[in-house]
Amino acid sequence: GLGAVSKMLVRRRAPSLLRSLSGVQRRLISSGKGSEYLTRVKAFMNEHVYPAEDEVMRHQNSASRWTVPKVIEDLKVKAKSEGLWNLWVPADLDPGHKLGVGLSNEEYAALAEEMGAVPFASEVFNCGAPDTGNMEVLLKYGSGEQKEKYLTPLLDGTIRSCFAMTEPAVASSDATNIEASLVREGDSYIVNGHKWWTSGALDPRCKICIVMGKTDTTAAKHKQQSMLLVPMPSEGLEVVRPLTVFGYDDAPHGHAEVRFQNVTVPSSNMILGEGRGFEIAQGRLGPGRIHHCMRLIGMCERALSLHCRRAMSRTAFGGRLSDKGVVRKDIAESRIAIDQARLLVMKAARSIDEGGAKKARREIAIIKAVVPLMAQKVIDSAMQVHGAAGFSQDTPLAYLWSQARWLRMADGPDEVHYETVAKMELKGHEGDAR
Amino acid sequence: GLGAVSKMLVRRRAPSLLRSLSGVQRRLISSGKGSEYLTRVKAFMNEHVYPAEDEVMRHQNSASRWTVPKVIEDLKVKAKSEGLWNLWVPADLDPGHKLGVGLSNEEYAALAEEMGAVPFASEVFNCGAPDTGNMEVLLKYGSGEQKEKYLTPLLDGTIRSCFAMTEPAVASSDATNIEASLVREGDSYIVNGHKWWTSGALDPRCKICIVMGKTDTTAAKHKQQSMLLVPMPSEGLEVVRPLTVFGYDDAPHGHAEVRFQNVTVPSSNMILGEGRGFEIAQGRLGPGRIHHCMRLIGMCERALSLHCRRAMSRTAFGGRLSDKGVVRKDIAESRIAIDQARLLVMKAARSIDEGGAKKARREIAIIKAVVPLMAQKVIDSAMQVHGAAGFSQDTPLAYLWSQARWLRMADGPDEVHYETVAKMELKGHEGDAR
Amino acid sequence: GLGAVSKMLVRRRAPSLLRSLSGVQRRLISSGKGSEYLTRVKAFMNEHVYPAEDEVMRHQNSASRWTVPKVIEDLKVKAKSEGLWNLWVPADLDPGHKLGVGLSNEEYAALAEEMGAVPFASEVFNCGAPDTGNMEVLLKYGSGEQKEKYLTPLLDGTIRSCFAMTEPAVASSDATNIEASLVREGDSYIVNGHKWWTSGALDPRCKICIVMGKTDTTAAKHKQQSMLLVPMPSEGLEVVRPLTVFGYDDAPHGHAEVRFQNVTVPSSNMILGEGRGFEIAQGRLGPGRIHHCMRLIGMCERALSLHCRRAMSRTAFGGRLSDKGVVRKDIAESRIAIDQARLLVMKAARSIDEGGAKKARREIAIIKAVVPLMAQKVIDSAMQVHGAAGFSQDTPLAYLWSQARWLRMADGPDEVHYETVAKMELKGHEGDAR
Amino acid sequence: GLGAVSKMLVRRRAPSLLRSLSGVQRRLISSGKGSEYLTRVKAFMNEHVYPAEDEVMRHQNSASRWTVPKVIEDLKVKAKSEGLWNLWVPADLDPGHKLGVGLSNEEYAALAEEMGAVPFASEVFNCGAPDTGNMEVLLKYGSGEQKEKYLTPLLDGTIRSCFAMTEPAVASSDATNIEASLVREGDSYIVNGHKWWTSGALDPRCKICIVMGKTDTTAAKHKQQSMLLVPMPSEGLEVVRPLTVFGYDDAPHGHAEVRFQNVTVPSSNMILGEGRGFEIAQGRLGPGRIHHCMRLIGMCERALSLHCRRAMSRTAFGGRLSDKGVVRKDIAESRIAIDQARLLVMKAARSIDEGGAKKARREIAIIKAVVPLMAQKVIDSAMQVHGAAGFSQDTPLAYLWSQARWLRMADGPDEVHYETVAKMELKGHEGDAR
Ligand SMILES: Cc1cc2nc3c(=O)[nH]c(=O)nc-3n(C[C@H](O)[C@H](O)[C@H](O)COP(=O)(O)OP(=O)(O)OC[C@H]3O[C@@H](n4cnc5c(N)ncnc54)[C@H](O)[C@@H]3O)c2cc1C
Ligand SMILES: Cc1cc2nc3c(=O)[nH]c(=O)nc-3n(C[C@H](O)[C@H](O)[C@H](O)COP(=O)(O)OP(=O)(O)OC[C@H]3O[C@@H](n4cnc5c(N)ncnc54)[C@H](O)[C@@H]3O)c2cc1C
Ligand SMILES: Cc1cc2nc3c(=O)[nH]c(=O)nc-3n(C[C@H](O)[C@H](O)[C@H](O)COP(=O)(O)OP(=O)(O)OC[C@H]3O[C@@H](n4cnc5c(N)ncnc54)[C@H](O)[C@@H]3O)c2cc1C
Ligand SMILES: Cc1cc2nc3c(=O)[nH]c(=O)nc-3n(C[C@H](O)[C@H](O)[C@H](O)COP(=O)(O)OP(=O)(O)OC[C@H]3O[C@@H](n4cnc5c(N)ncnc54)[C@H](O)[C@@H]3O)c2cc1C
Structure with missing residues (x-):
């Protein structure tokens, strides 16, 4: 049927x-x-x-x-x-x-x-x-x-991994809030903490988890956090449940709630050294954001392609949808938005190539603020032209939309990226203002 | 856990x-x-x-x-x-x-x-x-x-019902496109057609389906369609599968794909008479749109309430979220949007009370164009302040958002309501233009 | 010609x-x-x-x-x-x-x-x-x-008046910043200060100016300001020049830069008493904002009327502008926006009638944030359909637009009204947040 | 003072x-x-x-x-x-x-x-x-x-020139509407027509006007128009009056209403040949749009610079404006918008360099749709942070804004550029749709 x-x-x-x-x-x-x-x-x-x-x-x-x-x-x-x-x-x-x-x-x-x-x-x-x-x-x-x-x-490609930073108890977009504790005891670290949105932890192939947590609550704010390798499964590490994103659970990958209760790992599992968590996090994010953003642009191209084809294949109120002015405007706006965004991302990628992720910080913040929001709009408008079908399992659109939406949050919410851009812009004018 | x-x-x-x-x-x-x-x-x-x-x-x-x-x-x-x-x-x-x-x-x-x-x-x-x-x-x-x-x-409340108009093969927002055939044979009607988005058809209590279809393909455009009562289950009526809306399937209610293959019902099941389908559809939509819109406003109030509470209970980057200017602006915009929309809906409801749904047509089109879009925005911004939690099953927000989104489609897509409003506005100026 | x-x-x-x-x-x-x-x-x-x-x-x-x-x-x-x-x-x-x-x-x-x-x-x-x-x-x-x-x-109606609060040297949306000094000497007040945007001061009929300034810089923040009646002309009061708003100077009314250098007036010209400036300002603003907002709605109705007539009277790219989908959508959006806004303003007016301006504070802030922005959009889209004519002196649109724009500033910028609304909304949830 | x-x-x-x-x-x-x-x-x-x-x-x-x-x-x-x-x-x-x-x-x-x-x-x-x-x-x-x-x-640089295409009587964004008549009589052309928005015609140095008009009303639609050089002054050519743009008249350049009554010029003043008007217009527009768009980007950079400086120099409601979240978000959005737009324009310029204006048609339409609208927003938000000063003659902002606004119209309104982009996008999917 x-x-x-x-x-x-x-x-x-x-x-x-x-x-x-x-x-x-x-x-x-x-x-x-x-x-x-x-x-x-x-x-x-x-x-x-x-x-x-x-x-x-x-x-x-x-x-x-x-x-x-x-x-x-x-x-x-x-x-x-x-x-x-x-x-x-x-x-x-x-x-x-x-x-x-x-x-x-x-x-x-x-x-x-x-x-x-x-x-x-x-x-x-x-x-x-x-x-x-x-x-x-x-x-x-x-x-x-x-x-x-x-x-x-x-x-x-024989195993997979996950990354556990975010915690339900605190606003985790501010990584200084992270509360999991990593306590050194002899040759081991004891991990206690409650994480969630640990993507991939439910995948049966997932064998290693990078956990972010505090090794020293008395150190300077950006020196308290460290990253530790925790093998999976481990005693005391409980993968509690999958979380859903607009009803999708991304099985078998999954986004997990995870509890660490006295999980013990060898001290050699510490990455780079205690207190280096922030430094590592910083380095981790540059290219990853390029990847996420370019994947979103790929989703948008697919959405726009479906958008056009659907508009050309349906007739309502006396004409093809693709002949209606508002539908055409939506198509034009999507094309324009995608093209703009792609140029930005490619420029940011080039900046990383030329000067490293740190120098490209502003450009990376910009694409992270621009691309997911743009993709959300482009895909939403492709859904709209599909009628109710656009929300269903019969097109990839609703699922792609959910990706665009949560990518406005993962790797930091929009608001934080705007802050980064504003800060750097204002800094450029210090001294000018009177 | x-x-x-x-x-x-x-x-x-x-x-x-x-x-x-x-x-x-x-x-x-x-x-x-x-x-x-x-x-x-x-x-x-x-x-x-x-x-x-x-x-x-x-x-x-x-x-x-x-x-x-x-x-x-x-x-x-x-x-x-x-x-x-x-x-x-x-x-x-x-x-x-x-x-x-x-x-x-x-x-x-x-x-x-x-x-x-x-x-x-x-x-x-x-x-x-x-x-x-x-x-x-x-x-x-x-x-x-x-x-x-x-x-x-x-x-x-001992049985439930469903309404089957929309068809996968045609743009169903234009009801003249509906192709299901209702053929009179003696004392019966024979129903053939392929429907989807028949909400409630999967509910075990659902015992009756109102089917829209053509009784006369040669009649004037708005006289071809009729509405027929089809008991459920019926021979030849197959509930094919549930459709999802984003990742939600609304079990046990469900939105079904339904096939009618030579389903036979007594001719006394015809509502009002052949060719009266449009007339009935028109009447059906007025109060229902008020209900949908007011429910959305209830969702928005709940979302805004959660928005405020979350903002007041989380701290990031040196302060409570509720003390951050952009968060406060979002809250203000939500409050304003809700209040505006409620006044519109109440006015439309009053118009129906005073002059009937037909006279309130413009106002009903207006609320249908305004409220779901507004709700989508208000709920989206409540989600954003919740961080990743907002997308998950741990708050009602993501699900409520999905409702707002599809209500921009069900009962007619935004575009069609804008058309109605524009048509009436322009009509008011005929004769003035030179 | x-x-x-x-x-x-x-x-x-x-x-x-x-x-x-x-x-x-x-x-x-x-x-x-x-x-x-x-x-x-x-x-x-x-x-x-x-x-x-x-x-x-x-x-x-x-x-x-x-x-x-x-x-x-x-x-x-x-x-x-x-x-x-x-x-x-x-x-x-x-x-x-x-x-x-x-x-x-x-x-x-x-x-x-x-x-x-x-x-x-x-x-x-x-x-x-x-x-x-x-x-x-x-x-x-x-x-x-x-x-x-x-x-x-x-x-x-034999004389006119003006109100001088805003000063070029400080952000005057925060009235506590106002620096003009009103010093009591015997039976007189001596006024010194530099004001601008004193609307109406250039009108030859303008005979009286209400000046806001500090009588006591050591008092509590909201008790420092007072309002004083200064007759025009007065010695030491110089109307420096008219300011323009976009390219308009609103002659003969005008928005003036005004200097007060040791202007002396009888002490009986103090309104209500020293330190009561804020109290008076508060009272002054309620009904005035209703007036401004309703006038804007009148401008919008006129703009929309012109919008429709123009759209019906021009032909481009194979059809009347009023038959183009995007033009129709603009018209619908304008109609909807106006209707929403009018309901809000009427509700605020009713609130003042019922409980006074103070109780209607939230509603007044809301209309001030909503209406000028809405009017700006509605008039802008009417201009657009007029082509270049819309910007010129041959329609009232460009001028009306400039009014909508500056009314997003006068009587307080949007941002301040959003703040008021957010504050009150959050207050309603205090105690709920954990 | x-x-x-x-x-x-x-x-x-x-x-x-x-x-x-x-x-x-x-x-x-x-x-x-x-x-x-x-x-x-x-x-x-x-x-x-x-x-x-x-x-x-x-x-x-x-x-x-x-x-x-x-x-x-x-x-x-x-x-x-x-x-x-x-x-x-x-x-x-x-x-x-x-x-x-x-x-x-x-x-x-x-x-x-x-x-x-x-x-x-x-x-x-x-x-x-x-x-x-x-x-x-x-x-x-x-x-x-x-x-x-x-x-x-x-x-x-010893003389200046103007270009007269637009006419008050018809929607001139559709150049096929242009009605001025260029009639060959012996060795001359006789020009009759009513033009407006002939920029520069009021400049005393303006010595030559390129007039677009019909040489053959019976030819194919795109072969009717021609371009003719008309010296200024000429008998029968009347510069009627300056038009204003949001109150600005751009003196001494000016945007003129111009009447041609039996203006006679030698036939050698015909450019390229009769019926070639469209072809010339097409060629004329590519680089010119790049120029306009890049100038707008320069305006935006200036506006953003003023935006930042003002925000850092003013204090209201307990803090510097540049420390307020909403102001910071505006600044970030402006920076992002400018950077995106510049990349688009530079890409379009490169396309013209590489393949000529015709091949770059889509990209040119895109920048024309994007940049003026973007500039309008960026400059508007710079104005807002300046308070009332932003609208006045004391900053360049209001005037720059007016330029951004009318550039959404001159060289073709937004709507026409969206149409071009949509058309090309849909064309790319012909054959795919079923
Ligand atoms: C599908 C998905 C997969 C994920 N995968 C992983 C993963 O594998 N590993 C992992 O560790 N995490 C993961 N995350 C979590 C993600 O990184 C966090 O959600 C994100 O960092 C935000 O943290 P939070 O959810 O605690 O939100 P919060 O920090 O509570 O932020 C909530 C909101 O506060 C507001 N806000 C915050 N800062 C500011 C500011 N400065 N100004 C104004 N407003 C502000 C914003 O509205 C923001 O959205 C994933 C998330 C999702 C949705
Ligand atoms: C959750 C859910 C529940 C539903 N429940 C029911 C139900 O119980 N019974 C039932 O019969 N139906 C139901 N529907 C279906 C709903 O009524 C239809 O989806 C709706 O009428 C639109 O029809 P369509 O999906 O065929 O979209 P189409 O008619 O194909 O329209 C698709 C798009 O075309 C564009 N478009 C259409 N007309 C114009 C125009 N004039 N100008 C410009 N653009 C235009 C719009 O972008 C529109 O979104 C439900 C839908 C959903 C999502
Ligand atoms: C045409 C016109 C007529 C006027 N007539 C009069 C008159 O007759 N008499 C008179 O006294 N005044 C008059 N005004 C002045 C008007 O009242 C002031 O412009 C207004 O109060 C704002 O003050 P300001 O211009 O000093 O702006 P500022 O106070 O400097 O504010 C500038 C900007 O700062 C930002 N900002 C301020 N507070 C916040 C906040 N809390 N959060 C975030 N951002 C913020 C906003 O972007 C705001 O636009 C008139 C103005 C105009 C344009
Ligand atoms: C400051 C300024 C300087 C100028 N300088 C010159 C000059 O030097 N020489 C010269 O010849 N002209 C000049 N122009 C005129 C300019 O080129 C025209 O204004 C422009 O081409 C639009 O023509 P119009 O004004 O007749 O608008 P119209 O053609 O009447 O268009 C009006 C509106 O119709 C709508 N519309 C049009 N087509 C469509 C469509 N396909 N779909 C949907 N909606 C549509 C749009 O909303 C559009 O804005 C200038 C204009 C300005 C403002």
Whole structure:
């Protein structure tokens, strides 16, 4: 009984099938290598990822939804064998290109856009969050032992990881509020704390958790927090329940509430050293925000493509929807918003490439404030033209919208990014004001 | 393991517990009767409905979620016994106040606001959609037989009903597009068609479906459609699957895809007569839109209440959230938006009371264009201040938001209401333009 | 050489000519008296005020622009003789209806809307700002002597007045910043200070200025300021120059920069007593804000009327502008925005009538935050449909827009009103937050 | 008597004084030449143009306002002597760099931003509208004779020009509506028509007008219009009156209403040939829109700079304005909006450089829809923080705002640009929709 509806699902195939490299994209990619990988990722998406979408969705609506869908593991094998693996590893962290393929952040950004259009695609290329961020931390700050134990299998895609900072009891956008305690006792750390929104903790493959917590409540404000590696499962570590996001639970990945009660880990699991939590957090966020934002732009392109096709295929009140002025204005506004946002993100990626994440701080704050909000609007307007179908499981739109919405919160709420931008702007005028 | 979180649930109690009748409300309610019922509904909400919220939510997350939660049936009994039953029946359709309690649309609107704050509350008072709309149709246009068979048990709350107009194959906001066929054969009608978004069809208590379809494809455009009563279950009527709205499926009510294959019903099930479908649809929509809009305003008040409390209880970046200028501006904007919208809806309700739904057409279109969009914004900003919690199952906000969003579509998308308003405005200036 | 253009001017006649009392208006006006005066004001506007618009505009573009246009003085005589005079005086300040005609604030609000459509109309009925506010102050707080000397001729319309609070050196939206000094010496006060935006000070008829300044810099913050009557001209009082608002200077009324250098006035010119400045300011603002807001709504109705007519009379890209979806949406949004706002203002007016300006504080803040912003948008979109003509002197739109814009500042900027609303909203939830 | 106010004027000096070439700008300028000229233009602005601003303003408020201010003519001489002259002439139209200095559109765009901050600055470098557009037309399409007679003195800066397309009687955003008639009689064309918004026609130096009108009302729609050179003054050509834009008349440049009654010019004054009007118009608009948009961005940077300084220098309600959350958010939003828009414009400029204006059509439509609206918002929010001062002659903000507003209309209203973008977007999906 899926007639008309399943046709709709079929229609949900790759927008990029139809497009070869656009002028814009060509221009955005400075090196031949970036453009080569973009072509290959596009091809892989069209041949393997889009066609798998229905199967993944079926799995997500089945009883075994909290297990890993086989199709994704198969796709990982294929992607790896084609050398489309760990594409996110930036050339500068990977001198001989032994881990990844040696792309710049700017080059990878264009790939992230392609992957963004399908929710599980990043994982297929071992480019999914939060693993990429966690791998980056280990790559940059991990000890030899830590790398061997956790980075290697993560790069191999045999395990997954999670990152536990946010706590229900405090406003966690201000990381100085984090209260979990990491207490040194002999050769161990004892972890106590209550976390939530630990994404990925419910995934059966998740074997390691980076926990943020206080090692010294008497130190200077930005020296109190540290990051500790906690293997999963561990005694005293309880994954309490999945949280939902607009009714979606993102199984089997999941966003977990997690309790730590006297969880004990070897002291060698401390990353970089006590009190370095903030420093690590800072470093972790730059490229990850580029990835998130470019994936959102990929979602927007998909949404706009669906928007146009639907508008051209439906007739109401005497004409095609695509001939109605308000629908056309929405389409134009979406195109404009996407193009603007992409330029901003590419510029921020280039800034990281040129001067590092710290120097690109303002630009990173800007894209984080701009892109999720933009995506929310673009996808919302694509939903609207779909009528009630737009809210349902028959298009990817409602789910993509939920992603845009929560990305206005994760990695820091809009308000905090506006603050960063304002602060830097005002600083530029100090001395001028009288 | 629900510690901090369940505390949050507790916090989710009645905002109106704290408020007695406000000046505004007092003024809005012209008669003593309206004000009396408002007081009683408030009390019932606080004593019985809010406290039941957790149990209903638990049921909705349990394996038996597609069955009716006992607690709701119990509450119905209690509400009925207290005379808080069928409050929606407008005095003018119910001369001796035999069915309802004889309130005007304006008076009932204030009650709908109270009920709106809890998703299942309207049902408790036998005031839930789509039953109210369907009962109204039967009350106004039903034959004696139709009333006896379907209206009586609906008014009793022993059965429920659904309304099947929308079809996946066509843009259904333009009802002239509806393609289902209702063919007269002897004393029967044969129904064929493919519907979806038939809300309530999945409810085990749902016994009757009003189907819109074409009896005469050669008639004038607005005379082709008719409305037919189809009992449920019926042979050939297949409830295919539930649709989701964002990640919610509204079990056990549900929004169903439904197929009609040669479903045969007695010809006496035709409502009002062939070709009268539009006329009935028109009449059906007025008060229902008031109800929807006032419920949304109730949701907004609840959201704003949660907004304020959360802002006052969290500290970040050196101060309470409620002391931050942008948070305060959001709160002010929400208060302003709600107050404006309520005045509009009350005015529309009064217009219906004074001149009937047809004369109030412009005002009804206006509230339908204003209120859901406003509610979407107000609830979104309440979510934002809650951080990630706002998107989860630990506050009612994400779910309420989804309601606001889809109410921008159901009963006609925003665009169609803007069209109505523009048309009438321009008409007022014909002759002036040169 | 004014051909096509002057036709446009002709078209600029009364929108209300075409409308008799609408249902809304009838409902808004509770008493027969309000409705009677509304009918009379409408008639006077149509017969006398709209037709005078071109002459006033010619005067304003002539060399004698800083003198009073005779046509306005003539209209004043006519309005007075018809009893359409001092309509603003609220019944409760004028027991026997000796000064005005005994309307409530709500009733007068409907008249203010009518007057608002033509910039100089309020003056014709002796209802113009800032005279009304100043008269109200004198009526409420003036001594017998003060009333005789200043209130009487103001009520007669033989002199005009101004109000000097704002200063260039400080953020004057926070009245505690005001720095002008009022020093008592024997039977006199010596005034020193630098003011600007003293509206009306350039008008040759302006004979009295209410100056706000500090009498005691050591008193509690809200007891430092006082209000003093300073006759004009006075020695040491220099009207420095007119300020422009966008490119308009509002001649002959004007917004003046004014310097006070040792200006000496009798001590009996102190209003109410030293340190009472805030108290007076508070009282002054309630009804005045109703007036401003209703005038803006009148401007909006006129703008929307012009919007529709223009849209119906122009053809571009294959169709009438009024048939284009985006134009229609703009029209619908304007209609909706105006209707919402009017309900809010009428409600605020009613609140003042019922409980006084202090109790209506939240509602007054709300309308001040809502209405000018709304008007700015409504008029802007009317301008847009006029093409370049909309910005020019050939329609009233650009000028009306400038009024809406500055009314987002005068009587306090938006931000301050949002603060007031937020504060009161949060206060309502104190105790709830944990 | 200008005390505090004139200090404000002083504060209105070059924002770029304080900034050397920013990273962004360095990156935006690909060639060394672009960057060199940027440095030189910045220096010239700071040394000569900003300091002349008060004098120009005084002239504009004086009785001789409709004459050319000497200070501008002096600055032109200086700029020319320093080789900062005709910088707009794109390298590709000027092979040996004989006319300009051989910059690309992208390189010039960065200069246009600098010039934009001061309304008369473009003229100083002989880069002002509409002369640049008119010179471009002559450069591309003019005959030898036409070039000699009109292009040479325009490039010399000894005469100025105007462009007369828009007509009061028709919606001129749709150029097919233009009704002026150009009738060939022997060796002459006879011009009849009624134009308005002919910018620059009031300037005493204006010697040549390009008139658009119909040569053949029976030709295909886009072949009816032609462009003709009409010397000024000419018999039968009457400059009727200046039009105002929000009260500003832009003296001595001015926006004129112009009548053509049997104006006769030699047939050799026809540009390119009969029926080529559209073709020329198309070509004329690309670079000109880049210029307009980059000047707007310069205005925005100036506005944001003033915004920050004012916020840091004023105190209200217990703190500096720059410490208030809502003010900070406005600042962040302005910074973000400007950065986004600049990237878009620079990309469009690069597209013109790479593939010509026709291929860049979508990008040009996008910037025209984005930038003026953005500028309107950015400048409006700068005005707001200035309090009433922001609307007055004491800051450049109100005037700059008026420019942003009318640039949402000139060169085509927003709506038309949205249409262009939508059309192209939908075209990209033809064939996909079912
Ligand atoms: C789907 C999802 C996945 C996530 N995954 C992870 C994860 O894997 N690991 C992890 O540790 N966390 C994760 N998070 C949590 C996320 O990082 C936090 O939600 C975020 O940091 C905000 O913290 P909070 O929820 O405690 O909100 P709060 O800090 O309580 O902030 C709430 C609100 O306060 C207001 N506010 C805050 N600061 C200011 C200010 N300066 N000015 C004005 N207003 C302000 C804003 O409105 C903000 O939205 C995830 C979140 C989501 C939704
Ligand atoms: C949760 C939920 C419950 C529902 N319950 C019921 C139910 O019980 N029974 C039932 O029959 N239906 C129900 N509906 C369906 C609802 O009534 C329809 O979705 C609605 O009428 C729109 O029809 P459509 O979905 O076919 O959208 P379409 O008609 O395809 O419209 C899609 C879009 O087209 C555009 N559009 C349409 N007209 C114009 C125009 N004139 N100008 C510009 N743009 C235009 C708009 O963007 C609109 O959103 C429900 C819907 C939802 C979401
Ligand atoms: C046309 C016109 C006529 C006028 N007529 C008169 C008159 O007759 N008599 C008279 O005395 N005055 C008059 N005024 C002045 C008017 O009352 C003041 O402009 C107004 O009170 C604001 O004061 P300000 O201009 O000093 O702005 P400021 O006080 O400097 O405020 C500037 C800005 O600061 C910001 N701000 C202020 N407080 C806050 C806050 N709490 N949170 C966040 N942001 C904040 C806002 O953005 C505000 O716009 C007139 C003004 C105009 C434009
Ligand atoms: C300051 C200034 C300087 C100018 N200088 C010059 C000059 O030097 N020479 C010259 O020839 N002209 C000039 N113009 C005129 C300008 O080019 C025109 O104003 C512009 O082209 C619009 O034409 P119009 O004013 O006739 O508006 P109209 O064509 O009447 O358009 C009015 C409105 O109609 C609506 N509209 C139009 N098309 C559509 C559509 N497809 N869909 C939906 N809505 C639509 C829009 O709301 C639009 O704003 C100037 C204008 C200004 C303000």
